[in-house]
Structures are given as structure tokens and as C-alpha cells.
Amino acid sequence: MPRTVAYKTQIQHLSVLDENGKLDSKLGKDLLSDEQVQQSYEHMTVCRQYDEVAFKLQRSGRMGTFPQNKGQEAAAIGSALAARKGQDWLVPAYRENAALFMHGLPMHSVLTYWMGDERGSQIPEGVKITPLSVPIGTHMLHATGIAWAAKMRKEDSVTLTYFGDGATSEGDFHEAANFAGVLQVPCIFICQNNSWAISVPREKQTASETFAQKALAYGIPTIQVDGNDLFAMYLATKEAHDRARKGEGPTFIEAVTYRLADHTTADDASRYRDTSELDAWKAKDPLIRLRKYLENKGLWDDEKQEALEAKAKAIVQEVVKTAEEMPKPDVTDIFDYTFAEIPESLRVQRDTMRTTSLGQNPDQAGLGARAAR
């Protein structure tokens, strides 16, 4: 037999709650309690409101560039729900705010951050989240390392890392996955495939049929999930989480979702994206299907919806207030956090706010010697 099959596999696609809010009776059975679903829907609604308000803040000049999360809330929340707050780590990019808030990042922090202030990345004690990451595709290596440390220290902790479809093109992604596979660390790679990397469509990003299959090359169990389906995201992450805790290593989850907004407030997607595609995905909005599900179960009605929307507005208003009322950052912060102990030359720059020798200390620039000459 000169030609045999050396390797063969399939990629599963998982979906539990369909677009019409209908739950798969087998897969969905006892998966999430009514209370969990309702809380998730409420959190999603608050995050959607947050997103809309952030957009307006940018447009009215009260905030800089902001990447809207709109449409990707189920992928964030469904996965984060399977992780333990304060015990498992989240290593995010920037399009999973809802997961971060669930795991204890104060909601105003993300606004503070996009308002151009590093204090937005000052993660509170006990919150196991790394700061938002700007260089695309580079932070997943940190997730592998954090999970590796958990393994070394025999901690019961799993690391979840989020990144986009575009991020899988960076070399660092492949290194992160390869290390995780080789070292069998408790890490879950969550690829939010929202179809676009700014203006570059998924077909131009990769010739692979799925993003999930990329993990196969690294020997990592992998699955494609309906990312707008809270239940499926929860189920896939829960299974990955269980495996990780049992010492069975990493998992890759491709969450198929869609960016309902522009890439960021600095972008104009109408330049490169058909509105027909956008409209089709609007119908698959994770909020719509979850509401339908709750309504079908008799757990939701217009009155509750109205009350929730009012509550979401109030919560977000308060968050914006907190962010905007923060006192100005100290200029000395630029210097003070560079090292644990400030080097002398930097201390002089800090104290004088000058880089010139004459500005820092005229006496030391030889003036005295010159006078004596």
C-alpha cells in the first residue's frame, strides 16, 4: 500500500439555539437555567447600550477611536459564562467587553481606556484579566504562558483568550497554538470570526475553509460554533473547560459571528461591505434570538423589555459619568510606571519636564567653568 491515509478528520459545527429562538431539545436540555439565560440577556442588553453610547461619545468628541462590539455579545458572554470569575484568566483583544465585565473589570475602565488614559488598563486586584491588546494576534502567546504557569503551579485555573479571524494570520498565533499543543496547557483559544479584518474579508484572510481547522495542525481539539448562539458558545467552552481542568490540554473554538458595526469609529464599512450582507446578519443578531427564546418560554414580554432598556440606560449613564468625572491623569504617571525604581536620568526628565541639559540644570552645562575661564 504505497499511498495510505496518514491523517483524516472532520470539523464539527455546533449550534443549539437557532435564529428563531428555537432550542435543540437534546443539546439544550439542562444546559443553562432560566435564570442564567435571563441574566445573560440582560447583560447583553446593557453591553449593547454601552456600545451605542460609546459610539455617540466618540461622535460628539468626548472619546477617541472606539471599536464597537455590536453583534458579538453572545460569543463573549457564552464563553465567559463557562469560566470562573477571579479564578480563570481572560486574555482579550478588544471585541469582548461583555466577557470582561462579567469577570470583574469595571465597566468604566474600557471607556477610560478609549478616552486615551492608561488608567483604563489598571486592572483591579483580584481581577484575572490582561489589558486590551492593540498589536493584533500577539497576546495569545501570553495566554499560553499564563496557562503554562497554572500548570507549573498546579493551580486549578483555565485561560481563555479572544482574538479575531484576522489575528490567525499573524505568526504569533501559530506559535501560541503550537506551544499550547506541545505543552498541553489549560488554554482555550476563542477565535471570533466576524468575517472581516477591517476591510479584508475572510476569503482574503485565509484559503482554509474554516478557522477551526487551523488548530488541527497543532494537535489541538477544535470546533466551529455558531457564535451568535449563547447556548452553543457556553456548551463548547464548558466542554473545553472540563477537558482543560482534567489535564487534557488546550481547545480551539471558532465562533462564527459578525461585526454589525464599522471596524472602529475611525472606519467606514460602506466603502467595502455590501449592505445586503449586513442586513442578512442583522437578522441573526444574538439579542433577537435570545429574546425570542425567552418569550417562547413565557419568561419575557414587552413590559419587561421596556424596564430592562430603562435599566440599561441608567447603568450606562452612571458608567459614563464615572469615566468622565475621573480627575485628569498626573503628567508624572508617564514616568513613574516605567520601572519599579526610576533611573536617575529619567527622574531628572520627570522633575524638569525637559530633555535639554540647559533646561534640566544650567549649572551643570559648563556655564560655571566658562565663566572661570
Place this chain on the structure above:
Amino acid sequence: MAELNLVQSINLALAQEMERDDRVMVLGEDVGLNGGVFRVTDGLQKRFGEDRVVDTPLAESGILGTSIGLAINGMLPVPEIQFEGFLGPAYDQIVHHAGRMRNRTRGAVTVPLTVRVPVGGGIHAPELHSDSPEAIYSHHVGIKVVMPSTPYDAKGLLLAAIRDPDPVIFFEPKRVYRSYKEHVPEDDYTVEIGEAKVLSEGEDVTVITWGATVFQALAALDELPEDVSVELIDMRTIYPMDEDTIVESVQKTGRCVIVHEAARTAGMGAEIATILQEKCFLHLEAPVQRVTGFDTVMPYYKLENHYLPEAPRIKEAIEQVLAY
């Protein structure tokens, strides 16, 4: 002759060179249909097709590494890196391959590519979108580093860069992408790489800078008393440096202030100051001064203007060297 800003003049240069020489290719993230995040490549894909204006996967090492291959095999790639902060993943390719290829093959293999990179702060951008890494790439060997500040120079330098037989990093100061317009000829012309420009002639003090801080220096000059005579030099090319122009100027004025956005330590100011003390030693009337960014992270935008060498800090330094 049209009045163009920096973005438009670079776009014009790219279009004209693609028209003139079909080996020229543009590649990078979002450079096609979207025309680049700053619209510098706007309309080029429509005009020259998807084969010559290519939206690549999101991978800077990939963009630079394949550009090296394209260049080795007869194309003239003009890759774009979206922001200077994302040169990181491409560093190995630029420094360890592009810059060394000619020397390590003793001239057998060469890499004529021009990588365009928006650079610098002052536009309230997100984190890691405002750095000034020109010294890093000047320190490394085999790479030419240019940074025009005006539309006229940008077109001429870009054409020179694309036609140059060696790798060139073409930094575009994004703060002045749209803030200044001037006449840019339709004609084919080049500005020689390695030639500084004296923007204003003067007798009392030389101010040396490049990129967006040229405009901060001009603003500082406006604030000085009428009788102070400043020679302002826009380096335009960071490496190879036009030593003749700066040395001649400082031999005349005896005083010098160097201004750049990058951090002070091991910045280009250090190199220039050393050249001046070597070649103008007996002419110097005052210590050469460096007005630069601090030796810190380029702060996120709430504090960025405290970091940047803005006009008041430049003016103060000029006054201090004059008073010395």
C-alpha cells in the same frame, strides 16, 4: 500644478510610478478597496487591478518577507505597514534580511523595496499608533530611512525611494498628512535621498529636525524676537545623513538645537550631536541641545502633548542656547 496635501502627493507618486513601471506593486492591510486606513492608496486598486494592489492577510512579517522575495525576483514592491507600531512583527525581515542581503551575498542578491509607514504622534490615536522608531532602523545596517515633512518632498523622495536599488523605509508623519498643502508638480521629479533642506537661513542658531516637528519648529520660530536669526534644517533623510549641510550650518552659527519626537536616549539627536562635536568642535559656542520625547512609553493620547516636543519647549531651548 495642483495644491496637494501629503496624502495626495504620495498617492500621486504611487500612481505615476505604477503607470511608468509595471514592476511596481502596492501591498498591505486594507490598501485595496479601502484605499488604506489613511486613504493614501485610494483608487489605486481600481486603476491598476487586484494583482498589483493587494490586500494581504494580516501579517506584517508576511508582508515584508514576501516583499523581499518579490524584490529579489524582479518586482518593485511598495508594502505598507499600517502604523509604525506594527513594524514589530516585521522587524526580523527588515533588519535581518532586507538590510543585510546585498552585503552577505556580496552583491549577488539585492532587495529594492520601499516600505511606507505612517509615523509619529499628535493625532489622538489609540495606543501603539504614535511612536517614532526612525533611530532603530537607522542604527541597523543596509536600510535607508527617510521622513519627508512636506507634499513636494514626499513625492520626490518616494519616487527616489522606489527607484533606489536598496531597501528604504519611507516614514510618513501622520500628524501633517492633511494639515499642509503646497504645489506639487505633475512632472516626474525626484528629491535625492540623503539631502537635507535648509528651510530658513540664519546666523545665530541652527535648529535641526524632521517630520511633523518641522512645523512645531516653525511655530517656535514665529514666537522668537525679530532680531533672532535661526537656520532651520529639515533633514528629510534620516539615514544616510546629510552631514555636510548640518556641519556647514553649525560651523556658521556655533549653536544647535536638535528636535525629534522619539525618546532621547540613543535617538538620532545623539548621533547628530556627536557628529557636530566631532566636526564643529572649535566652532561651538554652546552645548548642543536635544528637545525630544522623554525616555518613556509614548503616552496614550490624554498625555501625549506633554511628551511631544511642542513649540514652547523648542523656543525655550533656542533661547537657552542663545543666552549661553
